[in-house]
Amino acid sequence: MEIRIENLTKAYGDFRAVDGMNLTICDGELVGLLGPSGCGKSTTLFMLAGLTEPTDGKIFFGDKDVTKIPPEEREIGLVFQNYALYPHMTVEENIMFPLINRKVNKKEAKERAYEMAKLVHLEGLMDRKPKALSGGQQQRVAIARALVKKPKVLLLDEPLSNLDAKLRIETREEIRRIQQEVGITTIFVTHDQEEAMSISDKIAVMDKGVVQQYEVPQSMYLEPENLFVAQFLGMPEINTFSAVVKDGAIYCGQVKLREISGLSDGTYTAGIRPESFEVREDGFAVEAAHVRMTGRDLLIYFTLDKEPLRVLAHSDLQIEKGGAFKLGVRQNQIMLFDADGSMIGKY
Ligand SMILES: Nc1ncnc2c1ncn2[C@@H]1O[C@H](COP(=O)(O)OP(=O)(O)OP(=O)(O)O)[C@@H](O)[C@H]1O
Numbered sequence: 001m002e003i004r005i006e007n008l009t010k011a012y013g014d015f016r017a018v019d020g021m022n023l024t025i026c027d028g029e030l031v032g033l034l035g036p037s038g039c040g041k042s043t044t045l046f047m048l049a050g051l052t053e054p055t056d057g058k059i060f061f062g063d064k065d066v067t068k069i070p071p072e073e074r075e076i077g078l079v080f081q082n083y084a085l086y087p088h089m090t091v092e093e094n095i096m097f098p099l100i101n102r103k104v105n106k107k108e109a110k111e112r113a114y115e116m117a118k119l120v121h122l123e124g125l126m127d128r129k130p131k132a133l134s135g136g137q138q139q140r141v142a143i144a145r146a147l148v149k150k151p152k153v154l155l156l157d158e159p160l161s162n163l164d165a166k167l168r169i170e171t172r173e174e175i176r177r178i179q180q181e182v183g184i185t186t187i188f189v190t191h192d193q194e195e196a197m198s199i200s201d202k203i204a205v206m207d208k209g210v211v212q213q214y215e216v217p218q219s220m221y222l223e224p225e226n227l228f229v230a231q232f233l234g235m236p237e238i239n240t241f242s243a244v245v246k247d248g249a250i251y252c253g254q255v256k257l258r259e260i261s262g263l264s265d266g267t268y269t270a271g272i273r274p275e276s277f278e279v280r281e282d283g284f285a286v287e288a289a290h291v292r293m294t295g296r297d298l299l300i301y302f303t304l305d306k307e308p309l310r311v312l313a314h315s316d317l318q319i320e321k322g323g324a325f326k327l328g329v330r331q332n333q334i335m336l337f338d339a340d341g342s343m344i345g346k347y
Pocket residue numbers: 012017035036037038039040041042043044191
């Protein structure tokens with residue numbers, strides 16, 4: 001089911017939690033709704049669910065305007081951060097609950113609950129109570145319960161936040177598998193950029209109630225439309241500094257980074273991802289101020305004419321604190337942004 005959001009707005013007094021949002025989510029896609037705390041993600045999801053009434057704008061599920069339709073008639077499945085399972089019920093009873101509530105007969109409800117349990121790989125645990133399950137298993141029960149009514153849309157609000165790092169990764173892969181198996185149009189809210197990038201068909205990055213960019217993950221990472229998106233995506237964060245363009249070259253302080261043409265002289269904000277530097281004999285000389293080993297990579301802190309920067313290098317590089325080495329920037333990896341923060345190009 002395609003979801004179309006038109007000029008969707010939620011105001012609390014003068015404050016706009018969601019401000020004129022336009023977004024189309026294609027049938028069967030998983031869209032990650034990503035942004036910092038307070039940017040309006042949950043408010044958006046709650047309006048889609050019918051739990052929060054929009055101040056302005058429209059929501060369409062397929063051709064149907066659902067803006068004024070109550071939640072129970074929207075055919076949505078909802079999963080929240082806290083699993084909200086019924087503690088006194090078994091896994092089976094929890095999954096069956098929405099059907100029993102809808103007066104589906106018990107035999108059929110049981111069959112469908114079993115089908116869902118199989119889908120989320122929990123069929124062996126039907127007699128357990130929630131407290132006898134791990135966090136990841138509890139969240140899979142919540143997903144089975146959300147899907148048992150065969151909704152047209154699945155809405156997930158930070159479903160993995162209560163899980164530890166390893167379980168988070170396992171469960172997000174599970175969610176992606178289940179979503180693709182069922183083919184259900186899904187919106188997945190998270191503030192974790194890596195999580196969003198790894199499982200989404202497309203990501204919508206929000207800031208202050210406004211969608212900053214809507215793109216497939218890789219394109220968004222490589223071609224951010226503005227500084228906010230460039231800084232929000234990527235770990236460790238992109239290096240940013242004030243760069244000067246003059247005499248056909250880009251400078252960081254007195255250091256010439258790249259010769260270019262076709263750009264007017266002036267000051268720009270430059271962005272270089274830590275992995276976009278490369279150790280190179282003909283590069284500029286720098287000194288390692290600080291070296292951090294992260295396992296696969298070395299994160300080396302250095303200054304380039306007083307500008308503090310970081311390079312992500314392969315861990316087999318033999319560099320220690322105080323060590324001298326030479327760096328260049330990979331072709332086409334210097335992003336320049338104008339005074340408004342809009343990306344003007346990569347050099
Ligand atoms: N009932 C309300 N009255 C006034 N302001 C509200 C209300 N509900 C939410 N807000 C504000 O709207 C903004 C968006 O809130 P929302 O819950 O959508 O953020 P979020 O992106 O989900 O953040 P988080 O990542 O912390 O969950 C916040 O600044 C919040 O304080």
